[in-house]
Every structure is written in structure tokens, then in C-alpha cells.
Amino acid sequence: MNTKIAKLQGKDIDEEIIEEAGKILKNGGLVVFPTETVYGLGANALDENAVKKIFKAKGRPQDNPLIVHISDIEEIKPLVKEIPDVAKKLMDKFWPGPMTIILPKTDLIPDETSAGLNSVGIRMPSNLIAKKIIAEAKCPIAAPSANLSGKPSPTDMDRCVEDLKGKVNYIIGESQSDVGVESTVIDCTSYPPCILRPGGITLEMLKEVDSKIYIDEAIMKKPSEDFKPKAPGMKYRHYAPKAPLKIISGDLKKTIAKINEMVQNYIDDNKRVGIIATDETLDRYSLGEVISIGSRENTSTIAHNLFEVLREFDDKEVDIILSESFEEKGIGLAIMNRLKKSAGFNIMYID
Numbered sequence: 001m002n003t004k005i006a007k008l009q010g011k012d013i014d015e016e017i018i019e020e021a022g023k024i025l026k027n028g029g030l031v032v033f034p035t036e037t038v039y040g041l042g043a044n045a046l047d048e049n050a051v052k053k054i055f056k057a058k059g060r061p062q063d064n065p066l067i068v069h070i071s072d073i074e075e076i077k078p079l080v081k082e083i084p085d086v087a088k089k090l091m092d093k094f095w096p097g098p099m100t101i102i103l104p105k106t107d108l109i110p111d112e113t114s115a116g117l118n119s120v121g122i123r124m125p126s127n128l129i130a131k132k133i134i135a136e137a138k139c140p141i142a143a144p145s146a147n148l149s150g151k152p153s154p155t156d157m158d159r160c161v162e163d164l165k166g167k168v169n170y171i172i173g174e175s176q177s178d179v180g181v182e183s184t185v186i187d188c189t190s191y192p193p194c195i196l197r198p199g200g201i202t203l204e205m206l207k208e209v210d211s212k213i214y215i216d217e218a219i220m221k222k223p224s225e226d227f228k229p230k231a232p233g234m235k236y237r238h239y240a241p242k243a244p245l246k247i248i249s250g251d252l253k254k255t256i257a258k259i260n261e262m263v264q265n266y267i268d269d270n271k272r273v274g275i276i277a278t279d280e281t282l283d284r285y286s287l288g289e290v291i292s293i294g295s296r297e298n299t300s301t302i303a304h305n306l307f308e309v310l311r312e313f314d315d316k317e318v319d320i321i322l323s324e325s326f327e328e329k330g331i332g333l334a335i336m337n338r339l340k341k342s343a344g345f346n347i348m349y350i351d
Ligand code: TXA
Pocket: 035, 037, 038, 039, 040, 041, 064, 065, 066, 067, 098, 100, 102, 114, 117, 119, 120, 121, 123, 143, 144, 145, 146, 181, 182, 183, 184, 185, 196, 197, 230, 231, 232, 233, 234
């Protein structure tokens, strides 16, 4: 397939590009577009054949449902059976933005989109290009992250091109995604609502709307028979860089010492080592390929850079990656959730 690629620069949005993207989506094609979380791979959510193309292009497991994106709050009404009060409050407060709400679906949503579940995840993104494309398509847009299944989600257009060129009709880019980790997924099919995936809207922010909102404990643990995450997608190995990733967790000073010791051993074995450091710790490492993931003082920078740092280590072709760890509060919960999954839960606790 011939993939058309366009990059939008600055604040002026080229309406011709939006029109063409809308037309492709309406006609059952695939369009990659930016959102405030990560780039999305979109298709008409109500067209089962279009949705099947998403699964094929990504190599996505069939049992993993897609999030349906809308451009106006009213567009949710025909897609879900009911909107409980708490869901209404959450939508009013956090839409448009990085939050997906799961509700019982109507028959309008095909089984292909919901992977056979009787619920559907709906999100109204805040990114202007995303909103314009969805509005132009005049249909709800199913859009998973625009990466090949298993790889880190793309926060930069070039990564979408790397993964999906030749597999989609159109790739539209702009600057890097703002938030950097995917939306918070919150299940409102029963009360109290349960967070199935931590994201840009934090547990603390959600609790301000309803203090009973809680988190599916299974998502921070290694999936097992006893601990099955409720979101089908959370059980898969995800966000994996090419090299194995190991997280070192504990007191920061001891972590740095441990990482330096491990790096020396790997180098003695002729291995190329990548280190995920922070602005505050960068100069504490003298060996290996060191990249700062952001500032501990401003954790949203860490979320913003996370997936791109993993892909940079792919480019550097290191043999192993060692990472510092972060406190699991605020956006830190989403950061550690993604990092643990990237590492396949390979964590060394020190103290
Ligand atoms: O920020 C985002 O949400 C991005 C951008 C493109 O909007 N999209 C995204 O989609 O992350 P995807 O497909 O990569 O992740 C969707 C997650 C999966 O873990 C999936 O299992 C879960 O949401 N999910 C979707 N529908 C669900 C449902 N009805 N019940 C439970 N989990 C659901």
C-alpha cells in the first residue's frame, strides 16, 4: 500500500489534509493521527471491515478491544446504553483529555471493535488535529496506539512511519505528543468505577470527583492466574524495547551505585549497556550509553519522554537497558506501569 505522509507545522492547520483524512476514514481506510497522549491508528469504529484492517496492520491480538474516539460529547449517546451520574461528572471534568470511559455498548458498535465484549471504551481527545479529523470523518474513530503490537507506543511521527509505512493510507504528524503515556482507562460499567489503566488523568484527580474510585491492583503486578488484569490489553507483553530492560528499585543513592556496578560487569562481558537516568542523576554515570528520561522535579517530563527513550535505545542497538525507578504516585503510577511492562516485570529491589 502506498502511504501518504504529511507533517503539520505550527498553529496553522492545513484544511486540505484534514479533509483528505476525513474522506479516507469515511471510506473505510486507515489514518495515523496525533493525539495528546500518543499517536493513534484510526479507522471508522462502526465499519467492521475497516476495524479488521487495524488489527492486521498492527499485528494486534483479536481479543484486545479498541478505544472509540469522538469529537463532541453528544456523539457518545448512540454508542452506549446508559451514562451513570459518575461517568457524566468525569466526562464533564476531564473531556476533552486523556481519559477513556468504559460503558455498556449499543449494537451500533460491532464486535470487531469491542473484541466481543458488551462494553466499549470511549474517549474525546483534546488534540486539535485529532478533533478536526474525527469531526471531518463524521463517524466515531476506533484508534489504538499507532505502533506494531508489542513495541513502545509512538509519541513522534517518525516512529509511526517506522512501524506502519506501507500498511496504512495516511500518516499525519505534528510535534511530539504532549502527555506521552496513553489515556487513563476507567470502567464505569459498575459502581464504584475502577481504573483499568493508569494514565494522564491520575488516581488523585479522579478521586476528587468520587473518592470511591479505585485501581485494579492487578495492573501493577506481573499477570498470573491469581492476578488477571480486567482490561484485556493489560495482560500482554507491551512497550518492549529490543534489548531486555531491568528496573533497579530502592533508595536512589544505592540504585546509582548498583547500576554503576552492573554496568561495569556488563562492559567486562563486552556488552553494550543503556542507562535510563534523570536530569538529576545523569552525571553520576560515566560508563555506558546514558539518556536522561526527564526531571524528577517535574515527573510529567518523564511521562512525555518515556516511550521515545526506549526507542532511542533500539536505535543505539544496546544489549541491555538498566533503569532507575520512580515513585508510584500521580503520573508516576502510569510511568511505573509502562516501565514494568516494558521490562516484563524484571525488577531488582535493593536495600
Ligand atoms: O491514549 C490512548 O488511549 C491511545 C490514543 C491513540 O487515544 N489509545 C490507546 O489504545 O492506548 P490501545 O488500543 O493501545 O489501548 C486500549 C486499552 C487496552 O488495554 C484495552 O484492553 C483497553 O484499553 N480497553 C478498550 N476497551 C475496553 C473494554 N471495553 N473493556 C476493558 N478494557 C478495554
